Amino acid sequence: MEMEKRLTLELRNKKPGEVKELVLDNCRSEDGKVVGLSSDFENLEFLSMININLLSVSNLPKLNKLRKLELSDNRISGGLEVLAEKTPNLTHLNLSGNKIKDINTLEPLKKLPNLHSLDLFNCEVTMLINYRESVFALLPQLTYLDGFDADEQEAPDSDPEADGDALEDEYENGEGEEEDDDEEEDDLDEEVIDDEEDEDDDLEGEEEEDGVDDEEEDEEEDGEEDEEDEAEDDHPCGQKRKRSLEDEGEEDPEDEEDDEDD
Template identity: 65%
Template sequence: MEMKKRINQELRNRAPEEVTELVLDNCLCVNGEIEGLNDTFKKLEFLSMANVELSSLARLPSLNKLRKLELSDNVISGGLEVLAEKCPNLTYLNLSGNKIKDLSTVEALQNLKNLKSLDLFNCEITNLEDYRESIFELLQQITYLDGFDQEDNEAPDSEEDDDEDDEDEEEDEAGPLEGFEEEEDEDEEDEDEEEEEDEADSEVGEGEEEVGLSYLMKEEIQDEEDDDDYVEEGEDEGEEKEEGLRGEKRKRDVEDDGEEEDD
């Protein structure tokens, strides 16, 4: 299918100015040039034209909002200066599998000031000595080359991760949002209340402990007093028994004396 027909198919009864993503992979470019794509695609942010036999970018329309451009597996060998003129806000550019051979061709990308990720995998330029070092030195604005940064850290899977990082950076610079501040205040208040409740519970527990201890001490004192009373009663009973025994002995002695006198 030719590119022009494919574009009409992808629109799906939508107006070009409403489209933000457009995938035209594996269609056919007549004479290696772009057809059917024009300046009416004002909101286009993602455009993919992989494996469409594209050799020239001369007919690329102005796409000021375009951020991601997929041009892999084509026959592009030069003319990259058009990209900075037509798509100045590009952050991601995939040129893997094209006919790019030398650094002078890539030098035209210096004017893409927002470019963060460039893919030249499977291009002849990758065979140059010190290829990666040379590209990073030439295009100092990029962070990732062929999916890895200068320290060989892998790039995020999608631009969404980059967007999240950007949002995090903006939030750090701007400070926490008002809603977050309120939530933090509420959390602090809840923590203070919990601490106060814990302190009150501990005080009650200590009070109960003291009451319990004093009660136990009173019981022990009472038990000791009962033991003393019991001992005293026992002693009194013993004394009474001894006195009784003495009385009986005296009585017996008197009786014995009487009997002797009668005799």
């Protein structure tokens, strides 16, 4: 796809002045130059033109608000003075995979005072002796070269503002987790209370059953005592007692009742 057609698709009926980010990766540029872009993209902050067979950035329009420019995997070998003229507020520049061979080719970048990140991966210049020391000396405004600072400390993956947003999200999620934990604790407390109530009900049921059993046992014991009394009257010992009373001259109450009848 040609660069101009790709640019029309990316606009999606927007006006150039409304666009802040523009990605034109993997399209074909005519004659190895930037085509279709104009100074009407006055609010553009991020521009990516990766692998579009770009030979030069000479046709790049004036983009005062541009902060990040991706130009990796092209065939750029020089002419970087255009960047200092057309993108004066650039902070990130990626030239990885281009045809840059000499340190002096990077000298025009000294005129970009806000440039603090430069990538030159897979460029021949990275094979030079003392390459990193030379680039940091040439461009003192740089903080990161190929993703590392002068002390070999790796650059963060995101900017501080994004990190701050991520921390806020984590804090909000943490609060949500605490609320969930409180709800779980409340549920556990309710379950414990329910279990205790069930245990109390079981104990009351057992006590009632014990009371019924005790009453039944008392009734059985009373019945057994009555049976024992009746058995004593019929027992020979009871008859013997009756005879002993007759021998002593005492009349049995039943005999007295018979005499009275006579």
